[in-house]
Amino acid sequence: MAEFVKLATIHDLPDGGMRAVEYNGRRIALFRAGTTIYATDDICSHAYAELSEGFFDPDDHTVECPLHGSRFDVRTGRPLTLPAFAPIEVFEVQVQGDDVLVRVA
Numbered sequence: 001m002a003e004f005v006k007l008a009t010i011h012d013l014p015d016g017g018m019r020a021v022e023y024n025g026r027r028i029a030l031f032r033a034g035t036t037i038y039a040t041d042d043i044c045s046h047a048y049a050e051l052s053e054g055f056f057d058p059d060d061h062t063v064e065c066p067l068h069g070s071r072f073d074v075r076t077g078r079p080l081t082l083p084a085f086a087p088i089e090v091f092e093v094q095v096q097g098d099d100v101l102v103r104v105a
């Protein structure tokens, strides 16, 4: 069972912002919408693109891939528009004090 690991602090993520972090050789994207943090794979499921270089909309909880424009729901990982059709992985997040903890397998 994967454990929660600290990948950032809340101060690393301005409201409405996103950033990528590396953990165990894997890129994880963190998104902040108000007081809620979401964590997903940073790599698009369609081809190689870093979603953290795309566009995050905190109001509808979506990130748009910078390469071909697929939009993903960061809460579920589900692609909402083509050309991506496979979901991206999402990770459970806990905020403890200032620390952002993510359960990464």
Ligand code: FES
Binding pocket: 044, 045, 046, 047, 048, 049, 065, 066, 067, 068, 069, 070, 082, 083, 084
């Ligand atoms: S690489 Fe993301 S939509 Fe193509």
